[in-house]
Each structure stands twice: as structure tokens, then as C-alpha cells.
Amino acid sequence: MTDIGIRNERPEEYRAVEELTREAFWNLNVPGCDEHYLLHTLRRHPDFIPELDFVATLNGELAGSIVYARSAVETSGGQKRETLTFGPLSVLPAYQKRGVGSALVRCSLKEAAALGYGAVLIYGDPAYYARFGFRPAEAFGIATAEGSFHPALQALELVTNALADCAGRFFEGDAYHCDANAAAEFDKTFAPKEKFVTESQRRFARLAGLPEPE
Numbered sequence: 618m619t620d621i622g623i624r625n626e627r628p629e630e631y632r633a634v635e636e637l638t639r640e641a642f643w644n645l646n647v648p649g650c651d652e653h654y655l656l657h658t659l660r661r662h663p664d665f666i667p668e669l670d671f672v673a674t675l676n677g678e679l680a681g682s683i684v685y686a687r688s689a690v691e692t693s694g695g696q697k698r699e700t701l702t703f704g705p706l707s708v709l710p711a712y713q714k715r716g717v718g719s720a721l722v723r724c725s726l727k728e729a730a731a732l733g734y735g736a737v738l739i740y741g742d743p744a745y746y747a748r749f750g751f752r753p754a755e756a757f758g759i760a761t762a763e764g765s766f767h768p769a770l771q772a773l774e775l776v777t778n779a780l781a782d783c784a785g786r787f788f789e790g791d792a793y794h795c796d797a798n799a800a801a802e803f804d805k806t807f808a809p810k811e812k813f814v815t816e817s818q819r820r821f822a823r824l825a826g827l828p829e830p831e
């Protein structure tokens with residue numbers, strides 16, 4: 618039997634959750650990963666939302682994590698509309714495919730709605746996020762910051778019609794900016810881990826429209 622619990626992250630487990638995030642993302646999208654550093658910096662960013670910082674436990678053990686930050690759509694009419702963005706979303710590889718990721722997403726979206734947020738925009742794999750009701754942001758006329766429609770950019774209304782009349786461009790702000798050199802230095806404080814090219818990196822490159830790794 619699996620007993621999944623969802624609760625707010627505690628400061629004393631920050632490092633353990635960064636370890637977990639590193640395990641989940643290591644060699645997934647690129648050789649190595651930066652997501653544990655991103656999480657580390659995101660928690661101190663003004664756009665970070667502590668009420669939506671959740672961990673999942675599986676039979677009492679830390680198994681997953683999700684965090685949110687404020688983001689925005691700038692409409693073609695020049696208005697700024699606040700949205701939410703989540704990520705990193707991580708589940709320890711040993712605990713994946715047992716419903717932990719879905720529980721984190723569903724529970725945090727429910728809490729976000731209860732807090733009064735209207736809509737969530739994320740970059741992620743549509744094959745995973747469609748099950749939670751996410752649709753291509755293009756369906757709402759929302760493009761990337763660069764002005765193109767991208768299949769990885771997906772949107773979910775928490776309040777009906779929250780994204781009506783919201784056509785424009787999506788900005789994550791600098792909350793999700795990650796300094797690669799600082800991330801590499803931060804990674805040195807963790808146990809060494811081998812970097813290599815994986816099939817998931819090729820899939821990620823195709824989804825992101827980047828050159829595939831050799």
C-alpha cells in the first residue's frame with residue numbers, strides 16, 4: 618500500500634529537497650542539471666510563493682517537491698495580467714509512477730485556486746500535463762516572451778475565463794533565470810555524479826526546438 622502525503626516544505630529539509638530535485642533531473646534534459654540550484658535561488662526570490670511550496674511524502678519518506686512563482690502575461694492591449702508558474706516539479710526516480718507527481722500537481726493547483734489565483738502557465742511536456750487540464754497556451758492566444766507559439770507552453774484556468782482577453786506574451790520574469798556558472802559551483806557542494814547524453818535529452822531538444830545532442 619502507498620500512503621502519499623502532501624504538506625508545505627520545512628526550512629530544515631531544504632537541502633534534502635535540493636538533493637531530491639537533483640536526482641529527479643540529473644541527465645534528464647541536458648547532461649547533469651541546474652534545477653536544484655534553481656530551486657535554491659527561487660525560494661529567496663520576491664516572486665516565490667511560500668504557501669505553494671509543497672513536498673510529497675511516500676510512506677513517510679520525502680518523495681517529491683513542487684514550487685510556484687508569480688509570472689505574467691503582457692496582453693497585446695498593453696495590460697499586465699498576473700499568472701502563476703510552477704517548477705521544478707520533482708519526484709525521486711525510485712518513487713516515480715506511483716501517483717506522487719499527480720498528487721503534488723492536483724493538490725497544489727487546488728490550493729492555488731483557494732488562494733484566489735486565476736491561471737497557471739508552465740513550460741513542460743504536454744504528454745504529461747494534459748491530464749491535469751492544461752491546454753496549449755496558443756488556445757488562449759498566449760505566446761512566449763519572444764512572441765512565438767510553442768507546444769511546451771501550456772495554460773490552465775483556475776477560474777473560468779481567467780485567460781479570456783489575455784492574448785499576448787508570457788513572461789516568467791527573472792525568478793526562473795538560472796546563472797549556469799553559479800549553478801555549476803553550487804553543484805560542486807553535492808556528491809559527484811556522472812554526466813552523460815541520454816535519449817530523454819534528445820526528446821527534450823526536439824520539444825524545445827534545440828539542436829539534438831551528439
Ligand SMILES: CC(C)(COP(=O)(O)OP(=O)(O)OC[C@H]1O[C@@H](n2cnc3c(N)ncnc32)[C@H](O)[C@@H]1OP(=O)(O)O)[C@@H](O)C(=O)NCCC(=O)NCCS
Nearest residue numbers: 641642706707708713714715716717718719741742744745
Ligand atoms: C514528471 C514527474 C514529476 C512525474 O511524477 P510521477 O510521480 O512519476 O507521476 P505519476 O505517478 O503521478 O504519473 C505517472 C505517469 O506520468 C507519466 N509521465 C511522467 N513523465 C512524463 C512525461 N515527461 N511525458 C509523458 N508522460 C509522463 C508516466 O509515464 C506515468 O504514466 P501512466 O500513468 O500512464 O503510467 C516525475 O517523473 C519526475 O520527477 N520526472 C523528472 C523531472 C521532471 O520531468 N519534472 C517535470 C518537469 S516539466
